[in-house]
Amino acid sequence: xxxxxxxxxxxxxxxxxxxxxxxxxxxxxxxxxxxxxxxxxxxxxxxxxxxxxxxxxxxxxxxxxxxxxxxxxxxxxxxxxxxxxxxxxxxxxxxxxxxxxxxxxxxxxxxxxxxxxxxxxxxxxxxxxxxxxxxxxxxxxxxxxxxxxxxxxxxxxxxxxxxxxxxxxxxxxxxxxxxxxxxxxxxxxxxxxxxxxxxxxxxxxxxxxxxxxxxxxxxxxxxxxxxxxxxxxxxxxxxxxxxxxxxxxxxxxxxxxxxxxxxxxxxxxxxxxxxxxxxxxxxxxxxxxxxxxxxxxxxxxxxxxxxxxxxxxxxxxxxxxxxxxxxxxxxxxxxxxxxxxxxxxxxxxxxxxxxxxxxxxxxxxxxxxxxxxxxxxxxxxxxxxxxxxxxxxxxxxxxxxxxxxxxxxxxxxxxxxxxxxxxxxxxxxxxxxxxxxxxxxxxxxxxxxxxxxxxxxxxxxxxxxxxxxxxxxxxxxxxxxxxxxxxxxxxxxxxxxxxxxxxxxxxxxxxxxxxxxxxxxxxxxxxxxxxxxxxxxxxxxxxxxxxxxxxxxxxxxxxxxxxxxxxxxxxxxxxxxxxxxxxxxxxxxxxxxxxxxxxxxxxxxxxxxxxxxxxxxxxxxxxxxxxxxxxxxxxxxxxxxxxxxxxxxxxxxxxxxxxxxxxxxxxxxxxxxxxxxxxxxxxxxxxxxxxxxxxxxxxxxxxxxxxxxxxxxxxxxxxxxxxxxxxxxxxxxxxxxxxxxxxxxxxxxxxxxxxxxxxxxxxxxxxxxxxxxxxxxxxx
Numbered sequence: 001x002x003x004x005x006x007x008x009x010x011x012x013x014x015x016x017x018x019x020x021x022x023x024x025x026x027x028x029x030x031x032x033x034x035x036x037x038x039x040x041x042x043x044x045x046x047x048x049x050x051x052x053x054x055x056x057x058x059x060x061x062x063x064x065x066x067x068x069x070x071x072x073x074x075x076x077x078x079x080x081x082x083x084x085x086x087x088x089x090x091x092x093x094x095x096x097x098x099x100x101x102x103x104x105x106x107x108x109x110x111x112x113x114x115x116x117x118x119x120x121x122x123x124x125x126x127x128x129x130x131x132x133x134x135x136x137x138x139x140x141x142x143x144x145x146x147x148x149x150x151x152x153x154x155x156x157x158x159x160x161x162x163x164x165x166x167x168x169x170x171x172x173x174x175x176x177x178x179x180x181x182x183x184x185x186x187x188x189x190x191x192x193x194x195x196x197x198x199x200x201x202x203x204x205x206x207x208x209x210x211x212x213x214x215x216x217x218x219x220x221x222x223x224x225x226x227x228x229x230x231x232x233x234x235x236x237x238x239x240x241x242x243x244x245x246x247x248x249x250x251x252x253x254x255x256x257x258x259x260x261x262x263x264x265x266x267x268x269x270x271x272x273x274x275x276x277x278x279x280x281x282x283x284x285x286x287x288x289x290x291x292x293x294x295x296x297x298x299x300x301x302x303x304x305x306x307x308x309x310x311x312x313x314x315x316x317x318x319x320x321x322x323x324x325x326x327x328x329x330x331x332x333x334x335x336x337x338x339x340x341x342x343x344x345x346x347x348x349x350x351x352x353x354x355x356x357x358x359x360x361x362x363x364x365x366x367x368x369x370x371x372x373x374x375x376x377x378x379x380x381x382x383x384x385x386x387x388x389x390x391x392x393x394x395x396x397x398x399x400x401x402x403x404x405x406x407x408x409x410x411x412x413x414x415x416x417x418x419x420x421x422x423x424x425x426x427x428x429x430x431x432x433x434x435x436x437x438x439x440x441x442x443x444x445x446x447x448x449x450x451x452x453x454x455x456x457x458x459x460x461x462x463x464x465x466x467x468x469x470x471x472x473x474x475x476x477x478x479x480x481x482x483x484x485x486x487x488x489x490x491x492x493x494x495x496x497x498x499x500x501x502x503x504x505x506x507x508x509x510x511x512x513x514x515x516x517x518x519x520x521x522x523x524x525x526x527x528x529x530x531x532x533x534x535x536x537x538x539x540x541x542x543x544x545x546x547x548x549x550x551x552x553x554x555x556x557x558x559x560x561x562x563x564x565x566x567x568x569x570x571x572x573x574x575x576x577x578x579x580x581x582x583x584x585x586x587x588x589x590x591x592x593x594x595x596x597x598x599x600x601x602x603x604x605x606x607x608x609x610x611x612x613x614x615x616x617x618x619x620x621x622x623x624x625x626x627x628x629x630x631x632x633x634x635x636x637x638x639x640x641x642x643x644x645x646x647x648x649x650x651x652x653x654x655x656x657x658x659x660x661x662x663x664x665x666x667x668x669x670x671x672x673x674x675x676x677x678x679x680x681x682x683x684x685x686x687x688x689x690x691x692x693x694x695x696x697x698x699x700x701x702x703x704x705x706x707x708x709x710x711x712x713x714x715x716x717x718x719x720x721x722x723x724x725x726x727x728x729x730x731x732x733x734x735x736x737x738x739x740x741x742x743x744x745x746x747x748x749x750x751x752x753x754x755x756x757x758x759x760x761x762x763x764x765x766x767x768x769x770x771x772x773x774x775x776x777x778x779x780x
Contacts, residue, residue: 019323026319046267049280049293053265056226057284057291059214064113065163065286068185068204071106071117072161075202076189078102081119081128085189085199089124089134094751096134103130113210115182120151120201127151150203154186158195162186163287166208166236181208183236211237215291225294228284233259236289258290393418395472398482401523402430402530412523425468425484427519429551430530431493432537433459433479433500437643439510440477448476451508455479458503459496467492482526488519490550497548513540515549538602542595544644560599564591569611576619577704579660585653588612592649609648616656622702623663674699674706675713682722686729686748690722726750727763734772741768 075081080099089096099119107114107130118129125137127146135146147169154162163185170179182205188198195201215226216239226239233256254270258281267280272294281292397415400406406415416422433455440448452473459471459481471481485492497514504512515536517529529551536554540546568591575583591612595605620626635655642648677699682690695718696706710718726748733744745756760768 023319023322026315026322029315046278046280049267049278049295050265050282053280053282053291053293056215057282060211060228060284060291061286063214064206064210065185065284067110067113068206069187069286071110071114071204072185072187072202073191074106075103075117075119076187076191082189084121084124089121089126093134094755096128100128100130100133103128106130113206115180115205115207117205118146118150118203120203122198122200150184150186151201154188154195154201160188160192160194163230163289165230165234166211169205182206183208183211208237212239215239227292229255229259229290229292231259231288231290232256258292261290263288390419394470398470398472398480399474401482401526402480404527406524409524421470423468423484423523425486426521427486427488428482428484428521428523428526428529429493429517429519430526430533431469431471431481431483431497431514431516432530432533433481433497433512433514434537435477435479435504436511436513437477439508451510452476452479454507455500455504455512459500462496463499465492465496465499467496469496480530482523483516485519490516490552494548494550501547511547513537513547513549515554516551518551518555535602540644542600542602542605542645544646545596557599557601560601560604562599563604564594564598564600564608569608569615572612573615573619576615576656577622579663581657581660584656588649588653592645595645612652616652616659620659622705623659624701624705625659625662674701675710678706678710678718682725686726687746688749690749692718722749723759724763727760730756730760730768731764731771734768735775744768 080095080102084092084096103117103119107116116129116131118127118131120127127135127137127148129135129146132146137148149167149169150164153164164183166181166183168179169182169184185204185206187202188195189200189202190198211228215228215237217226228236230236233252235255254272258266258279261281263283265280265282267278269276269278271277275296277294277296279292279294281290283289284291393415397406397412397419400415401412406412435451435455440451443451456471456473456479459479460469462469466487467483467485469481469483471479474480483493483496493516497516500514501512504510515533517532517536520526520529532551532555535558536549536551539549539554539557543549568587572584572587572591575587591608594600595608600608635651635658638651642651678695681695681698692703692707696703699706701709707718710721714721716724730744730748733739733747737744739747741757742753745753748756750756750759757767760771764771766774
């Protein structure tokens with residue numbers, strides 16, 4: 001009898017429940033782990049393979065494939081190379097040699113991965129290579145020094161870019177050795193043109209060993225293998241000798257199957273060389289090649305039996321230890337309940353009676369249930385408090401739906417029940433109303449709250465409009481609302497908003513702006529409508545004359561892929577460089593007009609503004625100015641207060657005007673001085689490099705601005721001036737010294753005697769030697 005009485009206690013029931021739960025849990029976990037351990041191990045190995053492949057793929061993309069594309073883009077945007085796609089090569093061999101040296105410099109930056117780079121000029125049938133320099137394909141038949149297989153492959157491919165698999169490429173076609181194993185990336189010029197319309201190609205030759213080195217494992221105990229294949233199943237690179245043996249002598253059909261598989265990742269089990277392998281592969285995003293990892297199945301299954309036995313022993317030990325700990329844990333869990341009972345008795349049973357003494361042997365939970373039943377009588381008093389907090393609950397309801405803080409229909413129904421509301425209408429949408437900052441300036445906090453209260457009330461009083469509206473204030477300048485209607489009609493919202501606008505203007509003399517999202521059937525999706533309404537308000541900046549933005553307007557522009565012609569941006573940049581204020585104003589006005597009226601997305605409009613601001617900043621930089629020289633003080637304050645695109649237009653035109661005035665004033669003071677300094681520098685350094693870039697840096701001016709300034713001051717462009725002074729100095733040396741033509745050419749800065757003789761003859765009508773003879777014979 002005493003035992004049954006004790007078993008009625010929560011302590012003993014808790015101990016028994018804990019022990020049973022422990023036993024059942026341990027048995028289920030142990031048995032499940034024992035049965036499914038082997039099968040799940042395969043999945044874990046696949047995950048490990050996937051992470052390894054992902055890491056290796058990132059290395060290949062970053063260090064090899066991506067680097068090749070980066071070098072291609074770097075070469076395809078170099079003005080000195082692109083010059084020869086539109087101009088003949090003949091007569092410009094010195095420039096070609098300089099470019100070839102630069103190509104060698106590009107290769108030298110990546111000695112471990114890049115073997116060489118080359119440029120093909122289709123019109124001139126010429127290859128410019130970092131290895132062979134300049135090679136003319138139509139000069140002498142069967143005497144071409146450079147390899148042309150990549151040109152032929154690209155012509156056949158007809159695509160903007162091509163990855164050519166691993167092959168042996170000789171240093172030149174006349175070489176007798178095996179050559180270097182290379183992987184080649186070829187791209188067209190102009191960028192993204194097809195081979196049929198391209199003016200030429202750019203080629204980046206990567207060392208095949210760099211691919212093998214990337215996927216090679218340095219751990220001799222690693223039994224895994226990796227290799228790379230293309231879409232046709234052809235092997236690009238092996239990770240090690242073991243991989244070479246498997247892929248080279250293995251199942252060609254298997255490699256073709258993997259190569260032809262769809263993009264992404266995959267895995268399969270196959271027998272290779274008499275051994276079962278788990279093959280996991282992933283697709284390289286840069287060119288669609290496959291990176292394959294193969295691991296023998298027996299490598300990760302041989303320890304499974306020992307692990308399973310160990311797991312069973314651990315489960316048995318866990319049962320024993322768990323039973324020992326269950327009593328300690330049960331005591332610790334029961335102690336708070338015991339303390340709670342003591343406090344409850346002290347609070348609700350202060351005077352202990354005989355019945356209460358007998359209740360000490362009552363089940364603790366039953367005792368708590370009896371006490372809670374008495375406490376529930378006091379909960380009625382709290383309902384009054386809830387009613388007093390209805391505005392707060394309304395605010396949380398609206399903000400919770402719009403910000404996705406209400407996760408279930410049950411929670412929504414509970415909040416509606418507390419508010420005594422129902423939303424029987426089928427459709428709902430989010431509405432945002434913003435108050436004009438100008439109209440609210442100078443008002444006290446109390447006045448602001450009065451205005452917001454009346455606007456919320458007016459918005460909810462829909463009158464004859466067939467919809468229901470629940471509105472709250474989300475900030476001191478914004479009202480958010482949820483509108484419900486049986487019909488999915490934007491005109492209802494337009495009528496409601498116009499009614500609110502008229503009320504605000506008539507009673508408070510303030511203007512409003514509003515936007516709303518699309519209708520939704522499920523109120524739990526109102527956060528989507530709210531996001532669409534927020535997107536609509538972004539067009540207030542680009543459409544200052546509009547006061548409300550329906551979803552039909554904003555969604556059409558958000559989905560728009562319409563773009564402005566690039567010529568408009570180029571015209572603005574050219575007008576800046578020409579310092580043509582009228583042309584700048586015309587370009588900006590056209591841009592503003594098109595942003596207001598055309599169907600351009602807000603994100604695209606902001607990007608275009610950034611491009612125009614960058615063009616303006618680049619012009620300021622070219623003029624060797626600082627932003628603080630022309631934009632400071634009041635102009636910065638005006639910039640921070642810009643509210644729409646028209647104000648931005650006025651600010652930008654004012655900034656451009658101030659910049660033009662500053663440049664003009666500075667040019668009057670610094671132009672002559674800078675040109676004289678340059679002339680002195682040229683006279684002292686005729687034998688050295690006198691490029692426009694180097695000389696302009698001496699006077700701290702942008703090369704383009706310096707060239708324009710020099711022409712304005714001297715009437716001759718800078719390059720012609722340098723050549724003229726070099727030839728005059730050479731003529732003086734011919735007349736006064738017996739130096740050879742080679743030494744005279746070098747002393748006045750010409751790279752080759754041939755080029756010097758050509759330029760001298762163009763200037764004086766005779767060769768240097770004839771000039772010397774004529775001068776000597778004319779002397780008495």
